[in-house]
Structures are given as structure tokens and as C-alpha cells.
Amino acid sequence: xxxxxxxxxxxxxxxGTVIGGCxxxxxxxxxxREEKWTKDIEYLSKQxxxxxxxxxxxxxxxxxxxKIEELKEAVPKMNDDEVKVGIxxxxxxxxxxxxxxxxxYNKMYPISLYWxxxxxxxxxxxxxxxxxxxxxxxxxxxxxxxEISKEVAEVISHENEAExxxxxxxxxxxxDILHGxxxxxxxxxxxxTFQDSGNKIINVNIKEIEYNKESKKLFINDYNDKxxxxxxxxxxxKYWFEYLKDKNTLYFxxxxxxxxxxxxxxxxxxxxxxxxxxxNVDKLIVDVRDNGGGSSSILEPFIxxxxxxxxxxxxxLFVIVGRxxxxxxxxxxxxxxxxxxxxxxxxxTGGKPNHYGEVKNFQLPNTKMKVRYSTKYxxxxxxxxxxxxxxxxxxxxxxxxxxxxxxxxxxxx
Numbered sequence: 232x233x234x235x236x237x238x239x240x241x242x243x244x245x246x247g248t249v250i251g252g253c254x255x256x257x258x259x260x261x262x263x264r265e266e267k268w269t270k271d272i273e274y275l276s277k278q279x280x281x282x283x284x285x286x287x288x289x290x291x292x293x294x295x296x297x298k299i300e301e302l303k304e305a306v307p308k309m310n311d312d313e314v315k316v317g318i319x320x321x322x323x324x325x326x327x328x329x330x331x332x333x334x335x336y337n338k339m340y341p342i343s344l345y346w347x348x349x350x351x352x353x354x355x356x357x358x359x360x361x362x363x364x365x366x367x368x369x370x371x372x373x374x375x376x377x378e379i380s381k382e383v384a385e386v387i388s389h390e391n392e393a394e395x396x397x398x399x400x401x402x403x404x405x406x407d408i409l410h411g412x413x414x415x416x417x418x419x420x421x422x423x424t425f426q427d428s429g430n431k432i433i434n435v436n437i438k439e440i441e442y443n444k445e446s447k448k449l450f451i452n453d454y455n456d457k458x459x460x461x462x463x464x465x466x467x468x469k470y471w472f473e474y475l476k477d478k479n480t481l482y483f484x485x486x487x488x489x490x491x492x493x494x495x496x497x498x499x500x501x502x503x504x505x506x507x508x509x510x511n512v513d514k515l516i517v518d519v520r521d522n523g524g525g526s527s528s529i530l531e532p533f534i535x536x537x538x539x540x541x542x543x544x545x546x547x548l549f550v551i552v553g554r555x556x557x558x559x560x561x562x563x564x565x566x567x568x569x570x571x572x573x574x575x576x577x578x579x580t581g582g583k584p585n586h587y588g589e590v591k592n593f594q595l596p597n598t599k600m601k602v603r604y605s606t607k608y609x610x611x612x613x614x615x616x617x618x619x620x621x622x623x624x625x626x627x628x629x630x631x632x633x634x635x636x637x638x639x640x641x642x643x644x
Contacts, residue, residue, distance in 0.1 A: 257596045268306045268314045271595035272299060275318065275332075275602065283604045284587055289326040298324065312418075316411030318600065319386045327587045327605055329558070331388035334600040336407040338418070338439045343450065344368060344400035347629040351376060351400055353425065354632065357449045363425045363435055364451065365633055370424035371403070372415045379403065382412050391617040394581035397554040406439045460637040462518055462551075470496065472503050478644055480514040481507055488525030488559040500533045507542065515542045516643055517567070518551040520577050524558025531566060538571050548573040549643045552621050556580040558588055561619050565611045577639050578626060579618035585610050 257274045259266040276299040280286045287295065302317045309317070315334055322332040342363070343355040351368045368376050380399050386408060387398045402408050406418035415421040420438040427433060440446055454463050461482055465471045469487040474480075483503060490496055507515060515537065542548050550573045552564055561580050567573045587605035594601055612619075625639050 259597045264311070265306050267597040268311075269303050271597050271600065272303050272306075272318065274595055275299070275321075278593060279322070279330075279602065279604060282591070282593065282606075283325075283327075283330060284606050284608055286325060286330075286604075288587075290324050295321070295324070310410075312407050312411035313413070314411075315598075315600070316386055316408060319411075322602065323386060323388045325388070326390065328388055328390040328394060328582050329586070329588045329590050329605045330603060332600055332602045334598060336405070337442055338406055339442045340404045340406060340421070340423070340437045341440050341446070341450070342404055342423070342437065344403060345627075345632070346396045346400050347632065348626040349629050351380075351403070352629045352632070355450045355452065357440075357446075358451065360435055360437060361451060363423075363433060365629070366425035366427045366433060367629075368403070368423065369426050369432075371409065372421050373424075374414055376403075379414055382414065383408065386412070389581075390583045390586065391579065391581070393554040393579045393618050394557070397581045454635070458635045460635055461640060462520065462637055466521075470499055472506070474506050474510065474512070478514070479510065479512050480516060480644065481510070481512045482516045482518065482640075484518045485522055485530065485560070485563075487522060488527060488529055488563065490529065496529050497532075500536070503533075504536055507540070512542065514547050514549065514643065516549045516551065516640070517573075518640075519556050519560045519564060520551045520553030520639070521555045522557070522560035522563075523555060524560050527559035527562035527566070530563045534563070534566055534570055543571050543573075545572045545574045550575050551577045551639055551643075552580050552619060553578045554581045556619070557582040558586075561586075562609065562611055564619050574623070575619075575621035576623045576625060576643055577621045578624060579620050581618075583615070583617060584612035584619050585615050 257270045259270045276296070298321045302321065305317070306314055318332050322330060341357045342353050342360065344351050345354045353363050353366050353368065356363060370376060371379055383399050383402045384395050387395060387402060389395050389398065409415045410418045418439055420436050423435050423437050425433045425435065461473065462484065465484065466486070469489055469491050470485050472481060472483040475482060537543060537548065548571060550564060550567050552575055556564065557580065561582050561584055564575070564580070565584055568575070587608050589605065589607035590603050591606055592601055592603045623642065625642060628638065631638050
């Protein structure tokens, strides 16, 4: 055998031994649940500080290590949901909206909730529970919803109150989260208490269901007729526009900072600008209130084109932002503010203007829990504010939802 081949085999053997050693260090014995969780918590404690851009920018390293040790010690007295929630809490304490942990649990309580200015309300459910449509959630398993919201907030990776308002309603419908927080005793079903428009109290035992494409179809949808507000249309499209002839206004909904295969954004932008120029529109409205991010560079050439036109006027160019505006959609909003004369309407955004991002992920070796972490820090705003703040704040009302009104759009028009 040639000397070079022997050297290569030796190197491969050493690499294999090192990798094998790394694997075995964190691999738990089959069937040993306590060791499984303990090893995963140890792996998390070593990998997250190593991989994150700057894990201890807010949370102190000593506090992080203390939380890790406390959770490891508590594992024997906890059920799986409690340990899982314990990990979520540790990762959420980093205070980075892009850094989070999640272990798939494909069941939910079949209710859709939204946090309006009047409280948390049911916006959709399955026919079995139709009596709670548009009702206010007041208790779960006898516990007040305000207390529950505070407990659930500790599990959610967030940077501001707006993000909590966006995320808490969906986390409340997750049986594993409620069980892990000891809010409920059993995941299979629990008692939800609602209040209707006449202040009548309704107690309903709601059962968990598999959450998939088929179960989604079961949900009641009252928002599929001609009276549906523009912002709730075409949710399956990443971007679309409509020319409102009677108002001579061009409405552009930007749902995701990513490309559609059937229509690249460059082609879409050309069509949009042609309509803008041809009709000499009075107002251009760019709606990013439901945009959770992607790549900020996609929209920037469009903003540059808008900047050159007469529509670039604070009384003619409007950008709608909201609690679901996050990550790259915030960067686009900042670009609009820095480069144009746009007026911003809506709610504070669900992420910080200056924030950690550009996410990568890894898995914990035994439970296969996914951990997302930030690899870059974005500085785009001179002021380090908790949210990107609109010029005019309009908080959604449950009455607007029931009556199919969009107060934000109406205030612009």
C-alpha cells in the first residue's frame, strides 16, 4: 500500500474516532428518559453559547449556567412536557426573538385566537364548538387568562410586548405547553371558559385534535366573501396588489420577503409600477402587517423606484406595519423610513429594528428538539427601540373583526 494511502486511512480513522467520541458523550442509553433529557440539556449548554453570535448580550452567563443546572437537577421530578417547557424558558431568556427551541407536537385545541384591544377572542373554531365564535377567553382550567398569559410569555422567545401579543394566543392552544406549565392536568381535553357579547359565561370541554392540512379545512371561515377586508384576502400569496379605482389608490400586500416561483418579484414589481404610473394614483399603500420576514433585499429595488416618483410624499405614500411584522420586513420598513417620505400606520412591530438574526439551527441528540440561533447582528436604526413605531397607532378591535372592517386602511383612505 502506498504511503499516501496509509496516511489518508489514518486521518480518516482519527476523524471517525473523534466524531464517534462526540456522539457517544451525549448519547443516552436506550429507554433511559432521565439520561436522555439530561444529556440534551448538557448539549444545549455547550452548543448554544458556541454557535450564537453573542448569546450573553442580555442574559448573564452565570444566570444561564444556573438555569441549566437547576433544570438538570429537576428532571427526575418532571414529566416530559415540563422538561421541554423548561428548555424553552432557558432559550427564551436569551431575549432574542430569532433564537428559540421547539419539539414537534402535532396536536392542538381547535380554536384560533387573536388578542384585540378588548382581550383575547375566538376568531375561528370547528363546527363542534361554534357557540364560542367571537367570544372572549377568560379562563383555562379555572385559571384567569391574565395569569396564564404571564406564564406562557416565559416560554416564548421575544423582544417586545407586540411580539407577545402576536404569539401568546397561538401558544395558548398548544396542549403540551399548557401541560408543561401545569396549567392543565391532562392534554387530551380541558375546560375553556368564555364570555359572549351579552356577558354570559360559557364553559366548554375542548378536546385536542391532530393539526394538519385536513383538520385546517374543518375550521369555520366567515372571511371568504366580497365583504372580506383586503388584508385578509389571498393569504396563500407572498405578494399581490389591487387597484382601487373608486379611490384611485393602489394597495400592495407584501406577506413574505421571499420569491414566488410562478411570478418572480422583479416581474411583479414591474407590473405594479406600470399600474402606478399609468393611473397616476393618488395613494400607494404597502401593507407589511402580516410579513414575518425572509430576505430584505427583494423589496429594496422597488423602494428605490418609488423614491424617484411623485408618489413619494407623506400624504400619498403609506406603509402599514403591525405585531406580525418581523425580521426582514422590519428592515424593509426602516429602508422605507430612511429613503422615502412614507407615513407609517398600524401597530408597533413584533421585533426590534436593531436585532440578532440570520438564523441557523441544530438538533439535540436524543430528543431531536430543534434549536434556532442567530449568527449576525443587524444595526439599521440610530435609536435602539423595542419596536419599529408607526406614526399613527391603531390597535385592532374585535368589533372591526366581527363587522369585517379594517380601521387601519380606512384611516388612510
